[in-house]
Amino acid sequence: MTSLAFAATGAAQAAGAAHLPTLVSDQVASKIFAKDATLWGPDAEKESRLRLGWVEAPAVSAPLVAEIIALRAEFTAEGVTHIVLCGMGGSSLAPEVITATAGVELTVLDSTEPGQVRAAVTDRLAQTAIVVSSKSGSTLETDSQRRIFEQEFTSAGIDAKQRIVIVTDPGSPLDKSAREAGYRKVFNADPNVGGRYSGLTAFGLVPSGLAGVDITALLDSAEEAAEILRDDDADNIGLRLGAALGGTVPLRNKVVIVDEGSGIVGFADWAEQLIAESTGKLGTGLLPVVADPGSPEIGEGLGDVLVVRLVGADADVELGANEVSIAGELGAQMMVWEFATAVAGRLLGINPFDQPDVEAAKAAARGLLDATPKATPAIFTDGAIEVRTANDDAGWLAGASTVAEALAALNATLPADGYLSVQAYLDRLANAPLARVRDELAAATSRPVTFGWGPRFLHSTGQFHKGGPAIGVFLQVTGTAPEDLAIPDRPFTFGELIAAQAAGDAQVLADHGRPVLRLHLSDIDAGVEQLKTVVAALAGRHTDA
Structure with missing residues (x-):
C-alpha cells in the first residue's frame, strides 16, 4: 500500500478533535466516494452533481495509458522527442509537477508573454510535438499558442496536423474543430471533473505520459490512496487534513505550504490552485502561500497562519505550534489533497467546485x-x-x-x-x-x-x-x-x-x-x-x- 503519514499540532490538532467525530458520523468520506452531491448544501448541489468524477479518476483513466504509450512510441520512432504543453491552470500545473518529480522534460507554455512564447516555438521545432489542453475548448491563451505553433510548423515544412495533440472535454468547440482539422490525436477527458481536480485525468496524463513518465505507477498510487480515503474513520488522513484546513477557530486562512524534502517537485504550486480556486468565494476561503523552509511567515507565529510541511515518508520532523506535516507519493498526495479540499469546503460552507469570479x-x-x-x-x-x-x-x-x-x-x-x-x-x-x-x-x-x-x-x-x-x-x-x-x-x-x-x-x-x-x-x-x-x-x- 502507498505510504501516507500525517501529524498536526495546536489549532490544526484542535480542529481535528472538534470536527472529526461529526465528519465520521455524517459518513462524509464514503458519501464523497459515492458522489453524493448533497454534501455541500442545496446551493451547491447542481454543480457538485457534475464535478465529482475525480473520485474515480484513477480507475476511469486507466484505459488511456495504452493509448498514450502507443502514441509516444510513434513519436519516438519519428524522431519527435520534445513535448510542449500549451495549457493554463489545471491543464498545466499537474503535468508540470508530475514530470518534474519524475525528472522528465516537459516544456510548459502557460504564458502569453512574447519572449516566453518565442522561446518555446524556436526550441527544437523539428523534434517537437505539442499538446493543446483546454477543458472548455475556448481558452484564449491556448488557442493563441496553438496558432503560433501551427504557423511555425508549416513554415518549417512540417505537417502541423501530425504534431498537434488535443486534450479537451467531449463536445467542446476545440473537440469539434480539432477533429475537423485532422490533428494527430484528440483525447477526451472526463467532463465530470473540474479543471483543478483533473491531474489524474487525460489533462495530467497525456502530456506527462508523452514526455516519458510512468503514469501507471502514478495511477496505482492514487488508487491505493482512494481505498484509504473512502473509510469513515477518524484516522482517515484526508478527513484530518480537511479539518485542519477548513476547521480552525478562528480560521487560519493563510495556509503556508513548505517543502521539507517530500521528493515531490513543485507540489505547492499545484495545491495553490486547488485550494484557492476551490475555497475563495462568498467572502471566505483559504489562501495558499508557497514558501521555503526559511520564509518569514513560518517563524513569526501569526495568528491567521497554518503551516503545512510536505515531508518525506521517513522524515522525523519536529512540528512547531499550529502546524501540519504530511507525507506520501505524488499520486496519493493528489488524491488526498483533492479529497481534503472538498472536506474543507463543507466546513467552510462553500461550493468547492465552482469558480464564480x-x-x-x-x-x-x-x-x-x-x-x-x-x-x-x-x-x-x-x-x-x-x-x-x-x-x-x-x-x-x-x-x-x-x-x-x-x-x-x-x-x-x-x-x-x-x-x-x-x-x-x-x-x-x-x-x-x-x-x-x-x-x-x-x-x-x-x-x-x-x-x-x-x-x-x-x-x-x-x-x-x-x-x-x-x-x-x-x-x-x-x-x-x-x-x-x-x-x-x-x-x-x-x-x-x-x-x-x-x-x-x-x-x-x-x-x-x-x-x-x-x-x-x-x-x-x-x-x-x-x-x-x-x-x-x-x-x-x-x-x-
Whole structure:
C-alpha cells in the first residue's frame, strides 16, 4: 500500500478533535466516494452533481495509458522527442509537477508573454510535438499558442496536423474543430471533473505520459490512496487534513505550504490552485502561500497562519505550534489533497467546485482588446519603472514620488489580517530571480505574501483575490517586451494580449475595492534589478527597525 503519514499540532490538532467525530458520523468520506452531491448544501448541489468524477479518476483513466504509450512510441520512432504543453491552470500545473518529480522534460507554455512564447516555438521545432489542453475548448491563451505553433510548423515544412495533440472535454468547440482539422490525436477527458481536480485525468496524463513518465505507477498510487480515503474513520488522513484546513477557530486562512524534502517537485504550486480556486468565494476561503523552509511567515507565529510541511515518508520532523506535516507519493498526495479540499469546503460552507469570479478578469481583458484604449499616463517614473494605480481613489499613494515610497504606501494599506499579492506579468523563465522578492516583502510587511506569474495565476489564485475576504493588496509588475510577436489570424499580438490581461485584472481588483499598485518596467532587465534593490532595502529597513 502507498505510504501516507500525517501529524498536526495546536489549532490544526484542535480542529481535528472538534470536527472529526461529526465528519465520521455524517459518513462524509464514503458519501464523497459515492458522489453524493448533497454534501455541500442545496446551493451547491447542481454543480457538485457534475464535478465529482475525480473520485474515480484513477480507475476511469486507466484505459488511456495504452493509448498514450502507443502514441509516444510513434513519436519516438519519428524522431519527435520534445513535448510542449500549451495549457493554463489545471491543464498545466499537474503535468508540470508530475514530470518534474519524475525528472522528465516537459516544456510548459502557460504564458502569453512574447519572449516566453518565442522561446518555446524556436526550441527544437523539428523534434517537437505539442499538446493543446483546454477543458472548455475556448481558452484564449491556448488557442493563441496553438496558432503560433501551427504557423511555425508549416513554415518549417512540417505537417502541423501530425504534431498537434488535443486534450479537451467531449463536445467542446476545440473537440469539434480539432477533429475537423485532422490533428494527430484528440483525447477526451472526463467532463465530470473540474479543471483543478483533473491531474489524474487525460489533462495530467497525456502530456506527462508523452514526455516519458510512468503514469501507471502514478495511477496505482492514487488508487491505493482512494481505498484509504473512502473509510469513515477518524484516522482517515484526508478527513484530518480537511479539518485542519477548513476547521480552525478562528480560521487560519493563510495556509503556508513548505517543502521539507517530500521528493515531490513543485507540489505547492499545484495545491495553490486547488485550494484557492476551490475555497475563495462568498467572502471566505483559504489562501495558499508557497514558501521555503526559511520564509518569514513560518517563524513569526501569526495568528491567521497554518503551516503545512510536505515531508518525506521517513522524515522525523519536529512540528512547531499550529502546524501540519504530511507525507506520501505524488499520486496519493493528489488524491488526498483533492479529497481534503472538498472536506474543507463543507466546513467552510462553500461550493468547492465552482469558480464564480474567474471569468471577470477574462471578460475585462477581452473588452480591452476590443476597445484598444489609450495607455493610462504614469503618475510618475522612477528610473526604469513607471508607477500607476488602477484605483480611481488612490489617496493612499498621495505624496509618493519614488518606487520605494509607492511600495511603502501600498504596504501601509495592509489590514491586520491582510496579505500582499505580487503579480508579475513577465517571462517566468527568463525573469525567475524576481520571485525572490516574495520573502523580502514578507519580511518588510510582517504579513503573508504570495507571488504569481501572470497570466497563469488568473486561472488559480485569481478566484480568491476577488471572491475571498477583502483583505488583499496587490502589486502588479508588467514590462515592455523587447520584441512583440503576432498571433496568426488575430487582430492583436501576444504583447497586446498580456497587456490587456494585466490591465483587465487590475481593473477588476480595483472595482472590488482592492488597492492595486502597478509598476511597468520600460526596460525589463534594468527594471527587475531596480525593483529587487528597492525591495531589499525595504526589508533591510524593517529588519533594522
